[in-house]
Amino acid sequence: MRLLQNNYIRYIKGCLIIRLGGDYLERFFNMCRQHDIDLWNIKRENDACMCEVYAADFKKLVPFLKKTGTRAHVVKKSGLPFYIPFLKKRIIFFVGVAACLGMLNFVTDYVWAIEYVGNLQISDDELTDFLEEEHIHYGIKKDSINCEEEEKSLRERFANVTWTSIYFEGTKLYVEVKENEKSEPVEIKMKGTDIVANEGGVITSIITRNGVPMVKAGDSVDEGDVLVSGSVPVYDENLLIAGYQIYDADADIQIRTPISYKDTIKKSYPVICYTGNDTCVSFLEAFGRHMDTMPLHDFFLGRKNSSCETVTEKRQLVLLDNIYLPVYYGKTSKKEYYIKYMTYTDEEMEALLLKQFEKFIFSLHQKGVEIVEKDVKIVENRDGMEISGDLLVLKSTGVNVDIGAVQSEDETIGE
Amino acid sequence: MNRRDVFRQDMISAGERFADAFSLPKDMVVNATLIHMIGKSDVFVENFKGIISYTCHEIVVKGYGIKFCVCGECLLIEHYCNDDMKISGQIHEVRVIREA
Numbered sequence: 001m002r003l004l005q006n007n008y009i010r011y012i013k014g015c016l017i018i019r020l021g022g023d024y025l026e027r028f029f030n031m032c033r034q035h036d037i038d039l040w041n042i043k044r045e046n047d048a049c050m051c052e053v054y055a056a057d058f059k060k061l062v063p064f065l066k067k068t069g070t071r072a073h074v075v076k077k078s079g080l081p082f083y084i085p086f087l088k089k090r091i092i093f094f095v096g097v098a099a100c101l102g103m104l105n106f107v108t109d110y111v112w113a114i115e116y117v118g119n120l121q122i123s124d125d126e127l128t129d130f131l132e133e134e135h136i137h138y139g140i141k142k143d144s145i146n147c148e149e150e151e152k153s154l155r156e157r158f159a160n161v162t163w164t165s166i167y168f169e170g171t172k173l174y175v176e177v178k179e180n181e182k183s184e185p186v187e188i189k190m191k192g193t194d195i196v197a198n199e200g201g202v203i204t205s206i207i208t209r210n211g212v213p214m215v216k217a218g219d220s221v222d223e224g225d226v227l228v229s230g231s232v233p234v235y236d237e238n239l240l241i242a243g244y245q246i247y248d249a250d251a252d253i254q255i256r257t258p259i260s261y262k263d264t265i266k267k268s269y270p271v272i273c274y275t276g277n278d279t280c281v282s283f284l285e286a287f288g289r290h291m292d293t294m295p296l297h298d299f300f301l302g303r304k305n306s307s308c309e310t311v312t313e314k315r316q317l318v319l320l321d322n323i324y325l326p327v328y329y330g331k332t333s334k335k336e337y338y339i340k341y342m343t344y345t346d347e348e349m350e351a352l353l354l355k356q357f358e359k360f361i362f363s364l365h366q367k368g369v370e371i372v373e374k375d376v377k378i379v380e381n382r383d384g385m386e387i388s389g390d391l392l393v394l395k396s397t398g399v400n401v402d403i404g405a406v407q408s409e410d411e412t413i414g415e
Numbered sequence: 416m417n418r419r420d421v422f423r424q425d426m427i428s429a430g431e432r433f434a435d436a437f438s439l440p441k442d443m444v445v446n447a448t449l450i451h452m453i454g455k456s457d458v459f460v461e462n463f464k465g466i467i468s469y470t471c472h473e474i475v476v477k478g479y480g481i482k483f484c485v486c487g488e489c490l491l492i493e494h495y496c497n498d499d500m501k502i503s504g505q506i507h508e509v510r511v512i513r514e515a
Binding site: 006025026029030032033034036038039040041042043044049051 | 465466467468469470471490491492493494495496497
């Protein structure tokens with residue numbers, strides 16, 4: 001321990017490694033000792049002797065050196081007093097390092113990133129809204145967040161959260177939740193619904209599973225007509241309606257209905273042409289201030305009013321995986337372009353229109369719509385070309401609406 | 416041995432007897448040189464007069480009434496100050512030489 005202390009003291013006071021030569025070295029050592037001059041690491045090397053002495057004591061050695069005829073040569077200087085001139089020369093560097101550490105210490109008192117863990121049913125946006133209501137946002141001081149209180153209010157706010165933990169790692173705030181995976185059985189409330197037609201046409205088939213069918217195959221219906229009623233009449237002994245039992249109407253109904261299709265294409269179309277004046281610059285964003293050299297590039301390339309495609313890659317500065325700082329860096333690339341108008345030939349326009357029409361037919365097939373008839377015409381007009389057609393399709397129809405809504409509509413019409 | 420030496424010897428033995436009687440440390444009472452040896456590589460010396468000779472293989476230290484010689488290889492004086500000194504190296508032998 002004493003040796004360790006000595007090492008520190010030696011470093012602070014500064015010491016010299018000296019080489020001593022002469023015939024009376026022992027006498028010299030004894031004289032140093034008598035005058036309270038400490039020597040250490042005395043090592044014999046042939047005729048000479050290496051030893052260490054405090055820098056401040058070196059001047060005191062001079063009379064003893066003379067008296068004993070010993071020659072001393074300083075081999076090395078070490079310790080803080082010899083380091084001070086080095087520090088003085090680089091004072092700005094050390095001030096910068098100190099300022100950087102101070103800044104880092106200041107910045108790490110705030111939250112610069114928030115991560116949600118374990119939420120499946122509750123979305124990140126919902127949790128963000130909750131935190132904003134609790135006045136927790138990026139840049140808030142860590143001390144101002146009472147994690148236990150926030151955990152409690154999070155559990156109160158979201159009923160399906162069974163466990164939660166809010167904690168910090170570096171400058172990142174973690175909101176960890178566990179949700180109740182066993183979903184409670186959904187109570188199905190029987191409200192009573194009718195099935196009404198989505199569009200007008202001729203009913204081709206109707207298979208009713210629940211409710212009273214109001215139409216049969218071959219009937220023509222208009223949009224909004226009731227196809228299956230959810231009100232099932234209950235008859236008494238005299239075959240009079242004693243009341244109604246309310247159900248949700250359920251049926252498979254096919255309808256033959258016309259569909260019109262129209263699409264146009266213009267003869268001239270825009271094409272983006274890149275000029276090749278691409279610029280990629282790095283940027284730095286700190287405390288809401290954006291710094292880059294893009295305005296200079298714009299000025300020198302003379303593209304003040306030209307159109308540009310801008311792509312930005314932005315990353316947040318992270319220290320040691322967890323210390324997120326309010327400093328962003330990345331690259332911004334700009335591609336200058338101009339719009340050139342090209343012209344389609346008639347064949348190209350026709351091909352494109354037919355391609356679009358085929359896509360439309362394919363989408364109908366995917367929806368389970370069967371095409372019975374189609375009558376399509378391609379006509380050239382002033383701007384370009386137009387495709388229009390009438391299709392007769394076979395599709396399923398019917399949408400459930402509340403019984404009350406249909407009745408009230410009927411009453412309104414009646415009045 | 417002259418009368419002065421006899422008197423001195425008597426005083427030392429009287430001091431030793433006194434230290435023994437009162438359980439006091441002898442080095443304090445009779446001003447004796449204290450040598451601690453730690454293992455076979457370190458020797459601490461306290462209450463001594465000075466170095467008589469120093470080479471890589473032998474260090475002769477003068478104490479009060481005795482001289483002792485530390486023999487070995489690569490001997491180094493780790494520190495040398497007014498209170499104590501520490502010798503380290505591969506120590507083979509510590510020899511005590513009584514002064515006549």
